[in-house]
Amino acid sequence: MKIIIFGLGNFGMSLALSLTETGNEVIGVDNKMDKVNLIKDKISHSICLDSTNEQAYQALPIQQTDIAVVAIGENEGAAIITTAIIKKLSKARVISRSLSPIHDTVLQAMGIDFIVHPEQEAAEKLTNKINLKNIVDNFKIDSRYSISELKVPDDFVGKTIEEIDIRKNYNLNIITILRKNEKTNLIGVSTTQMEVIGIPTGNTEIEKGDVMVVFGLNEKISEMGNMS
Structure with a gap:
């Protein structure tokens, strides 16, 4: 770039x-x-x-x-x-x-x-x-494993966590999901903040703009981080 x-x-x-x-x-x-x-x-x-x-x-x-x-x-x-x-x-x-x-x-x-x-x-x-274009934040656990925030690929939007099956298909574990929430500050300026939705279930549906917090091998996180 x-x-x-x-x-x-x-x-x-x-x-x-x-x-x-x-x-x-x-x-x-x-x-x-x-x-x-x-x-x-x-x-x-x-x-x-x-x-x-x-x-x-x-x-x-x-x-x-x-x-x-x-x-x-x-x-x-x-x-x-x-x-x-x-x-x-x-x-x-x-x-x-x-x-x-x-x-x-x-x-x-x-x-x-x-x-x-x-x-x-x-x-x-x-x-x-x-x-890594889709990685929002990253916390390295050791030389092999990290916890990362990943922007959801377009293909995930509208699907449930069970349908995506990230553990099976990508060898990663979803910890939680961050979702946009509009707020207005003290001077009246509207801002968007990311908030944790809690512990996701298999029925949790992915929305556009969501950020997944995942745990796994660095190379697997990198692969997903470069998905469109």
């Missing part, structure tokens, strides 16, 4: 290196030349520019980008403006770093549904989410 990362601080740089190591074409952007020079030989491209200046984006392949990550960590205003410009100029999937609860609210109001808190989420973990 072609990925542009805006902000080459500790988090942005770690993510750029991790994504490059897993085979992605990564462009790193920062307004400080020393950071650009530090990583220029380690990723596909690195560019020094002011991401709050819309005209500067003419130097970037923003319209051909699959994912844009706003990893700016020092200036909340710059991060918000950068996110807004990317949304205006590109159809890329936007992943934005949040620096505060109010930043969360602003990003949600802008329609950003992939918000990152680096102090809670390592760059390696985010790399796994990006590379």
